[in-house]
Structure formats: structure tokens, C-alpha cells
Amino acid sequence: MGIEEKLPSGFLLTSVETAAGWVRKASLFPATFGLACCAIEMMTTGAGRYDLARFGMEVFRGSPRQADLMIVAGRVSQKMAPVLRQVYDQMANPKWVISMGVCASSGGMFNNYAIVQGVDHIVPVDIYLPGCPPRPEMLMDAILKLHDKIQHEPLGVNKRRAQELAEELALDATPTSEMRGLLR
């Protein structure tokens, strides 16, 4: 939490939000972290043909302390889950997570005891990227969507208001147990 969290609501906070969002989205550093086949597509995204360098993101950081983006590329085994959480905990704040591929998001075809059925059981996820494996273009699209999210991330009182609103909407939502249609 920095000084921006203490600013009063109004023009100043909005200006700080815009500036902080722009700076944060333009200086994302991904952590070097690949788990399975999806990681090959992630590496391809950093290579010359797709050129993550256009966003200044081509150098995957060797230390989580220098990274603020975790791309979970591939299935997460139960054994790997605590390691993944430790890497996440060591990353600099504020930090973001992209869940790349159906295995990372939901366990995918590996519905068994060895694989975590969704990495959001371990770390908070900002963007879910479908596909098996997602193509580099899809990962770049997810990164652009994350840029957009970071640019419009509220701070201070605006953030607290957004969190309260999200909580109210979640409490008002129809529970899945009462939903009809494809779920029944």
C-alpha cells in the first residue's frame, strides 16, 4: 500500500490512477515459470516471430523478486502447488496472474488426484486464457486485456468502492444450485 491509497476521492486520485495504470501496464515483467506443454507456446510468444519485446516483456525474469506477472503455463500438480505459491509470494507487489490453457484454469482433461483442478485454488487469477494449447496470438490478446485491466484499476477509496460493489453483486447472484438449463 502506497501514498495513492490514502488520497481523497476526486480529480487528484483519478489523475494518479491514470498515471499509475499507464506506468504499471507498460512495465510488466513476467516471471520465468513454465509447467507443461503450454510453456512452449509461451516461449514462442517471446521469440522473434511474435515479439513480446514490443511491450518490453521479452525478458522473462530469473528472480520472482524482479517479476510482477506470473503466466501459469500448463497443468499444476499437487506437488508443484506449494512451489507455485511460494514463487507468487516472492513476487513484487502489485502483481498479476494469467492462467494459460485449460489445464491451468480447470485441470482440463486431467481430472485426477495428481492435478490441481484450477490454479485459482492456489493464487488469485486475473485472466483465464482458454485453449489446449492457446496459440501465441491468444496469449498476446490476454496480455493486452490485462494491460486494459491494469490501466483501469481503481486505487484508494475508488478501489474500496469497487470491492464493495463486487461483493454486493456476488451476494445477489443466483446460486448455481438454483440455476436451471444446462446445469440440470
Ligand code: SF4
Ligand atoms: S492445456 Fe493442453 S497444451 Fe496446455 S498444459 Fe494442458 S494439455 Fe498441455
